[in-house]
């Protein structure tokens with residue numbers, strides 16, 4: 001069985017001023033052919049799963065392209081066209097082939113097509129036709145559209161947030177494509193979308209409400225005649241017509257079981273909608289928590305959700321640093337402030353020197369003001385490390401040239417690129433032991449929890465200025481299908 005596999009994934013925040021072009025993909029990850037197995041075999045990633053399952057199932061896997069970029073603004077049209085052409089050319093060269101495995105995000109927006117994942121799926125369909133299976137994994141934050149469902153044979157979303165099942169869902173996709181090629185299953189799809197647009201600060205799947213919805217999905221999946229159920233929370237700042245929560249179910253042959261499952265779970269999501277709100281403290285509340293001694297000597301993990309790079313924030317807000325300096329906190333560390341200009345100044349000055357720098361807030365006017373500080377340069381590094389996990393374990397990270405600076409009693413990682421700090425190695429790679437800190441400042445929303453919750457006395461979310469938080473009233477939406485809850489609180493369903 002010859003199966004071609006590709007990953008082309010981006011979570012697009014259309015309110016970001018950072019255009020997503022080829023350089024943006026190159027700065028994150030572009031791997032081709034044999035490079036893919038070399039870099040991604042054995043990792044907790046989509047290709048990690050495709051490769052492991054292929055070995056196990058005896059699939060001859062032909063890896064074409066593995067590309068993704070840190071969430072950012074609209075995907076440049078020529079860039080997306082070139083990447084799709086690379087996949088379709090590779091497919092023609094790989095003939096004869098039996099099917100295609102993809103890893104898409106499900107919330108990509110491009111100038112070419114606002115539903116960019118559909119453009120990818122339909123372009124591949126044009127090459128392989130309607131008879132051969134096309135199976136894709138999706139992120140838990142996908143905005144699933146009817147066109148996406150029509151174009152794919154089977155879509156399989158992550159069941160976890162933090163996404164610790166990327167490889168597991170990719171293995172499931174590979175198992176399913178084998179059954180599809182052999183004609184053993186015939187998926188019939190039902191997509192139900194209640195008019196709700198939850199943000200993800202309370203979407204982590206180890207607790208309610210999302211944990212309950214995923215548990216319901218697993219119950220339904222286990223019923224006879226069912227193939228799979230995905231509950232996707234959606235990604236509001238893609239600002240597409242289909243943004244929001246989706247329940248996608250597949251049954252074998254007859255669609256009725258899938259429709260019943262999708263409707264039941266969507267009804268429950270709608271009932272639970274209010275419990276997706278909240279979960280964010282004010283800075284005043286955070287200040288009171290910081291004033292108390294930390295429980296058990298473990299750090300308080302304070303997370304600014306307003307400038308989360310993995311929701312499309314530029315990562316250059318310094319609101320958290322300003323707040324912690326104002327509070328006079330001791331023994332703190334922050335990951336991260338993306339500011340290549342400041343890094344260059346630190347490199348010029350060299351380790352051991354103290355310089356006055358104007359840090360952060362250079363990308364746009366939406367992420368607060370910069371801050372002028374006297375900082376001691378403690379360390380200069382290339383910004384590369386490998387995740388310890390559990391999320392994306394084994395995956396290499398490249399923050400670009402990075403300076404560890406110290407101001408007050410706070411260590412700050414100043415990086416050339418923005419990534420969300422989701423792994424303890426983001427600190428350890430630069431000589432900071434996170435478990436020894438009293439306060440850890442992060443930019444994130446939910447993924448950080450996989451590694452940081454176990455070492456924290458308490459996790460506190462705050463929302464600084466920015467385009468990635470829980471307050472959707474900050475964003476000038478233009479394309480959403482309205483009315484939609486919670487933007488339109490009286491929405492009926």
Ligand SMILES: [Zn+2]
Pocket residue numbers: 139140141163
């Ligand atoms: Zn996600």
